[in-house]
Amino acid sequence: xxxxxxxxxxxxxxxxxxYAIQDFNLEVERGEYVxxxxxxxxxxxxxxxxxxxxxxxxxxxxxxxGELLNNIPPERRNMAYLPQTSDYSLFPYMDxxxxxxxxxxxxxxxxxxxxxxxxxxxxxxxxxxxxxxAYPHELSGGMMQRVALARAMAADADIFLLDEPLRAxxxxxxxxxxxxxxxxxxxxxxTTFHVTHDQEEAIAVADRxxxxxxxxxxxxxxxxEIYDYPSTLFAAYFFGTTNLVxxxxxxxxxxxxxxxxxxxxxxxxxxxxxxxxxxQESHSDEEIVLAVKAEKILVTPLIRTKPESQFxxxxxxxxxxxxxxxxxWANLAVQVEGLSKKELHVSIPSSDLHQYNVxxxxxxxxxxxxxxxxxxxxxVAKRLEMT
Amino acid sequence: xxxxxxxxxxxxxQFQTRFIEYVSKPSVSYTWYFFIILFFFTLVLFPTIFVLIxxxxxxxxxxxxxxxxxxxxxxxxxxxxxxxxxxVTITIVDLIFGLPIAWILVRKEFRFKSILNSxxxxxxxxxxxxxxxSVALFWGVTPNVPVKPFFALNFVRDALPIxxxxxxxxxxxxxxxxxxxxxxxIDITLEIAARTCGASKFTAxxxxxxxxxxxxxxxxxxxxxxxxxxDTGGAMTVLATIGSxxxxxxxxxxxWKGDYQHAxxxxxxxxxxxxxxxxxxSVLMICIALCLVFLAKILAKQAxxxxxxxxxxxxxxxxxxxxxxxxxxxxxxxxxxxxxxxSFFLVLYIFQGISIEKLLTADWFLFSQSILLSVIVAxxxxxxxxxxxVPMAILITRKNHPFSRILDALVDIPYVVPSAAxxxxxxxxxxxxxxxxxxxxFFVIMAHISMTFPFIVRNTIGGLAELDPAYxxxxxxxxxxxxxxxxxxTLPVVKFSIIAGAIMSFxxxxxxxxxxxxxxxxxxxxxxxxxxxxxxxxxxxxxxxxTTVILILISSLLIFVLRAKVTKKGKRKA
Numbered sequence: 024x025x026x027x028x029x030x031x032x033x034x035x036x037x038x039x040x041x042y043a044i045q046d047f048n049l050e051v052e053r054g055e056y057v058x059x060x061x062x063x064x065x066x067x068x069x070x071x072x073x074x075x076x077x078x079x080x081x082x083x084x085x086x087x088x089g090e091l092l093n094n095i096p097p098e099r100r101n102m103a104y105l106p107q108t109s110d111y112s113l114f115p116y117m118d119x120x121x122x123x124x125x126x127x128x129x130x131x132x133x134x135x136x137x138x139x140x141x142x143x144x145x146x147x148x149x150x151x152x153x154x155x156x157a158y159p160h161e162l163s164g165g166m167m168q169r170v171a172l173a174r175a176m177a178a179d180a181d182i183f184l185l186d187e188p189l190r191a192x193x194x195x196x197x198x199x200x201x202x203x204x205x206x207x208x209x210x211x212x213x214t215t216f217h218v219t220h221d222q223e224e225a226i227a228v229a230d231r232x233x234x235x236x237x238x239x240x241x242x243x244x245x246x247x248e249i250y251d252y253p254s255t256l257f258a259a260y261f262f263g264t265t266n267l268v269x270x271x272x273x274x275x276x277x278x279x280x281x282x283x284x285x286x287x288x289x290x291x292x293x294x295x296x297x298x299x300x301x302x303q304e305s306h307s308d309e310e311i312v313l314a315v316k317a318e319k320i321l322v323t324p325l326i327r328t329k330p331e332s333q334f335x336x337x338x339x340x341x342x343x344x345x346x347x348x349x350x351x352w353a354n355l356a357v358q359v360e361g362l363s364k365k366e367l368h369v370s371i372p373s374s375d376l377h378q379y380n381v382x383x384x385x386x387x388x389x390x391x392x393x394x395x396x397x398x399x400x401x402x403v404a405k406r407l408e409m410t
Numbered sequence: 411x412x413x414x415x416x417x418x419x420x421x422x423x424q425f426q427t428r429f430i431e432y433v434s435k436p437s438v439s440y441t442w443y444f445f446i447i448l449f450f451f452t453l454v455l456f457p458t459i460f461v462l463i464x465x466x467x468x469x470x471x472x473x474x475x476x477x478x479x480x481x482x483x484x485x486x487x488x489x490x491x492x493x494x495x496x497x498v499t500i501t502i503v504d505l506i507f508g509l510p511i512a513w514i515l516v517r518k519e520f521r522f523k524s525i526l527n528s529x530x531x532x533x534x535x536x537x538x539x540x541x542x543x544s545v546a547l548f549w550g551v552t553p554n555v556p557v558k559p560f561f562a563l564n565f566v567r568d569a570l571p572i573x574x575x576x577x578x579x580x581x582x583x584x585x586x587x588x589x590x591x592x593x594x595x596i597d598i599t600l601e602i603a604a605r606t607c608g609a610s611k612f613t614a615x616x617x618x619x620x621x622x623x624x625x626x627x628x629x630x631x632x633x634x635x636x637x638x639x640x641d642t643g644g645a646m647t648v649l650a651t652i653g654s655x656x657x658x659x660x661x662x663x664x665x666w667k668g669d670y671q672h673a674x675x676x677x678x679x680x681x682x683x684x685x686x687x688x689x690x691x692s693v694l695m696i697c698i699a700l701c702l703v704f705l706a707k708i709l710a711k712q713a714x715x716x717x718x719x720x721x722x723x724x725x726x727x728x729x730x731x732x733x734x735x736x737x738x739x740x741x742x743x744x745x746x747x748x749x750x751x752x753s754f755f756l757v758l759y760i761f762q763g764i765s766i767e768k769l770l771t772a773d774w775f776l777f778s779q780s781i782l783l784s785v786i787v788a789x790x791x792x793x794x795x796x797x798x799x800v801p802m803a804i805l806i807t808r809k810n811h812p813f814s815r816i817l818d819a820l821v822d823i824p825y826v827v828p829s830a831a832x833x834x835x836x837x838x839x840x841x842x843x844x845x846x847x848x849x850x851x852f853f854v855i856m857a858h859i860s861m862t863f864p865f866i867v868r869n870t871i872g873g874l875a876e877l878d879p880a881y882x883x884x885x886x887x888x889x890x891x892x893x894x895x896x897x898x899x900t901l902p903v904v905k906f907s908i909i910a911g912a913i914m915s916f917x918x919x920x921x922x923x924x925x926x927x928x929x930x931x932x933x934x935x936x937x938x939x940x941x942x943x944x945x946x947x948x949x950x951x952x953x954x955x956x957t958t959v960i961l962i963l964i965s966s967l968l969i970f971v972l973r974a975k976v977t978k979k980g981k982r983k984a
Contacts, residue, residue: 104887106880116902126888
């Protein structure tokens, strides 16, 4: 049997009474790019530090290639941890060259000539050979980021632990560098854990996304799966623009289950119910929360003359309250009379924006297969929307 | 950059690797830290408060010799009253004048700012024994001093006001320094935000920054209390110069210890009340010091200053126009008149009193011996403290252990305990113990180690607090052993703090009278020598002043060399 590169078993970390990490179990294959995603204080950094060995777990085990890591000090784990500081924790008193060869120099297992060759090669790789004698404070954010990567690569570690590696960069550079990093570490076949709180970044670069919240694993899956079929309300709300609609169970019909949301009835696919049921114990209450992504609602200007088909379900009429231009996309806030949710957010291509002015009457259709729903108390949804 | 290592270098490297591997063993590092803690508890903290245990064990003798002896009791209590009165007054005065001056130093830009910033530290280099003489010469009526300098004010006759003036000179620079350092860290944008909301400069400072500044005020209060309670040499020379027979409690302990030692040296049984009397006075002083410090911390945190009410018209008036300018000039003048001139007044005295005859008749042998002794004691104490205080600071800041917090609180105790009481206690401890052979020099050094240990630890903690542990984490993860991470990553950043601590420790040690006297009056360090010259039957003021100046030069030279060395290496600072 092939051992997972990193395997975590029943991992717990407590600070006082507070669980920073609770009951973590996961396996990561060699060469996988895992993005750890969660809001502030979810335990992302703690998880990285546990893997790096900088924090001792309260209980549980971490294996690398089947070898137990718990009692191995960080410097012997052959990982490269890049902490979350604005200067990428480059050592301020060392220049680019000294930073790059820091690791082989410390480990002391290579002869000098080899270290020099390695340093040159890596600085070439990140295009910084000409700046070898610059100090970190003389470099731009992007260059510092590349030095940090060079330093990690020179360590010849097989696991990279990157804590918000793109935090201190401007938006355009972030997008460019995230693909650059991704390509670099994938070419080198490094297993990577990349912490972020930016859901867009996570989906863009990850092989798999590990969503965590309040110290617990919410979902660990490929980006497409997490986006389309979130396993919890939290995961559903965390990605993209999501409408949460509060509803109660009404009755079963042959084409699906019908729920009551305010004065309207909404039909949902049983398939989704089963998916959503997977993990949740049935909630005794009748309360259900529907989650619909903004781009999965179909919107058309309302034309009075055209009669609605009898068989169509989930058709609503509404009024455009506000329109937001977002570049390629635009968002409409549509008020639907009588619905339990005040406004539904709908994404449309900006090229269609001219059809919708504030006050325009529109027809909304929510295909039932686009609705995820969760048997969770309404309170949970309200709390999510508050934060 | 590519050097082909020779075989010698290779050997060295091998040795280095083996050393690093050895100290990285968990057992070795645990043993090392255990040793540090053991050292701190048994050789720093325990001797400092040993007198408390002594007082409990020998309570019967204290009862019979001291408590039931009204003359001795009144002598002790009177001395204590003096000490308390002086230190409390000084603390209040320091705060009243310290806050605006620290403010100006940090937040205002003016022409002499950098000069002011550097001269404010100068009085710290003057040993208090000499400083006491200098201050007394400037303010006081000095019947015994033959040649009076031209500009001497010559009007303070009583012990209390001159002691207050003297302690003001010694504590004020410390207070300013610590207030300014903490003020510097408070974000000025808060104040700017308050001002854009319509508050005058003064209102903004008072209502926004001052409440954030409570911890700074507490630190400053503790500093000036501890410093003024513990000074011995200065108080001795001040009082002797104006010819007063009053005593503060530290002076009392110093004098009695002298009497005790003289009796033993003369082969006589010392007076029965001396030892228990000193112990009793020390215990009282330690308790009072701890209480006052505790009180000061509570006061600074709880005091309800009128933060909420605002008086716009008045506050606008003092924030604008000529008022701020006037305030700056006033503070500057105040500093010069009350701190700088009195501190260096003895230089004037030397120039007036210098003559070939005096230089020839002076006891140069004793002089050089005392200077040498001082330098040795201060150097050894500082070196030991650097070696053991830095790991202690790491233990407190970096090892996340409940024990760390206890250590953090305990480290300050030797600093708060008045040095004469500390010296007496340490002396008592070492003469009571039976493991080490008695050696006066060794005891004095140990007392100085106890006394200056907190300086190094506190400063290093300050430096470590500024360095994000993330750098060390990154280094460890990249394959650096803990000691390598410290050497290559931590040390380049914290070495400035360590050096600052070493300078404080060295200057404090080289200027200390009380602790030395209370441990062993036989060990004539330079400050003890100065005190002896001034308080002796035939005072030699000129030579005392000269010794002081030479001591200042030695301290300044050391500070200069250390600073220069640090900045030369630290050029790459980000």
